[in-house]
Amino acid sequence: MTQPRSELADIFLASTDWNGATRVPLAGDASNRKYDRVHLTEKPPAVLMDAPPEKGEDVRPFVLIARHLTGLGLSAPTIYAEDTSNGFLLIEDLGDDLFARVLEMKPDLEAELYRAAIDALIVAQQATPPAALSAYDADAMATTAMLLADWYLPNGTGSETPASLRKRYAELVHGMLSRIADGPGVLVQRDYHAENLLWLPGRAGAGRVGLLDFQDAMLGHPAYDLASLLKDARRDVAADVQRDMLAYYIDRTGAETADFSAAYATCSAQRNLRILGVFARLCVRDGKPSYPDLMPRVWGNLMDDLKHPALSDLRAFIMANVPAPDATIIKRIKAAANG
Numbered sequence: 639m640t641q642p643r644s645e646l647a648d649i650f651l652a653s654t655d656w657n658g659a660t661r662v663p664l665a666g667d668a669s670n671r672k673y674d675r676v677h678l679t680e681k682p683p684a685v686l687m688d689a690p691p692e693k694g695e696d697v698r699p700f701v702l703i704a705r706h707l708t709g710l711g712l713s714a715p716t717i718y719a720e721d722t723s724n725g726f727l728l729i730e731d732l733g734d735d736l737f738a739r740v741l742e743m744k745p746d747l748e749a750e751l752y753r754a755a756i757d758a759l760i761v762a763q764q765a766t767p768p769a770a771l772s773a774y775d776a777d778a779m780a781t782t783a784m785l786l787a788d789w790y791l792p793n794g795t796g797s798e799t800p801a802s803l804r805k806r807y808a809e810l811v812h813g814m815l816s817r818i819a820d821g822p823g824v825l826v827q828r829d830y831h832a833e834n835l836l837w838l839p840g841r842a843g844a845g846r847v848g849l850l851d852f853q854d855a856m857l858g859h860p861a862y863d864l865a866s867l868l869k870d871a872r873r874d875v876a877a878d879v880q881r882d883m884l885a886y887y888i889d890r891t892g893a894e895t896a897d898f899s900a901a902y903a904t905c906s907a908q909r910n911l912r913i914l915g916v917f918a919r920l921c922v923r924d925g926k927p928s929y930p931d932l933m934p935r936v937w938g939n940l941m942d943d944l945k946h947p948a949l950s951d952l953r954a955f956i957m958a959n960v961p962a963p964d965a966t967i968i969k970r971i972k973a974a975a976n977g
Contacts, residue, residue: 655719712762714849714852733838793921833873860893869910874935900946917932
């Protein structure tokens with residue numbers, strides 16, 4: 639008989655220096671992972687990550703990337719203890735000051751926080767990445783962008799996506815991505831945004847940014863994580879802030895402005911197309927009905943991306959074939975979860 643996860647967690651925790659600690663559940667994320675805040679007098683605050691392998695979770699990539707980032711002087715959580723076979727980690731608790739929460743209370747800190755996040759991003763990008771990472775290249779990015787055709791379109795319109803439309807969409811997306819697919823790639827964390835970044839003002843330099851949710855890291859274009867940060871699916875980032883932070887990144891890295899700006903729009907468009915599909919899937923397949931409510935912001939980001947001249951063909955296709963996530967579309971996607 640398989641042991642309950644709660645018993646396995648107790649056994650794991652008892653094997654660490656936090657034996658006897660109290661545990662309080664923390665909010666989860668879009669995955670199957672669960673988290674408990676762990677407290678024991680005279681020990682540093684810690685978090686228990688429960689990532690069940692039987693549900694497809696694997697803590698080893700998190701361990702790999704966390705140790706890589708901390709080795710660069712960045713503030714990923716320190717790994718205190720691990721049981722990779724059963725999917726448990728005990729990690730440093732970096733607190734509750736997510737960028738999104740801090741900026742709700744102190745919007746005047748927006749420029750400072752975003753510049754710090756870009757500084758941390760540049761440190762990660764300029765280091766030699768772990769050798770084990772897979773490539774998030776044109777093929778991989780185009781494949782994930784097909785989630786729009788697989789989940790958003792059929793559930794939003796109520797009918798299957800025609801094969802001819804899928805084919806044309808795939809060609810356009812792959813074509814735009816192929817135009818920026820040069821160079822060996824940098825570490826891309828792939829979920830680099832205000833609800834995965836923590837403000838740690840007591841630390842120095844790029845270490846002021848606490849890093850979370852990087853276990854899906856791959857090798858990709860340096861514009862990808864910047865687009866994730868500035869074209870946030872969960873938080874409105876003002877157009878002038880986006881413009882200033884893009885210029886700040888280009889200035890700090892010496893990137894060629896025209897080429898990087900085109901790559902930035904391309905990576906952001908791919909990401910937003912993918913997210914529309916992901917949010918539909920999270921609702922319909924996984925029973926998480928709040929995600930479609932975020933779609934209008936994602937669509938707005940996509941429309942902004944598609945203004946770039948390099949994406950004119952894709953823009954024409956999207957405007958002709960993909961409906962905006964208005965109230966009717968969102969209602970239909972939510973209804974599909976109950977169908």
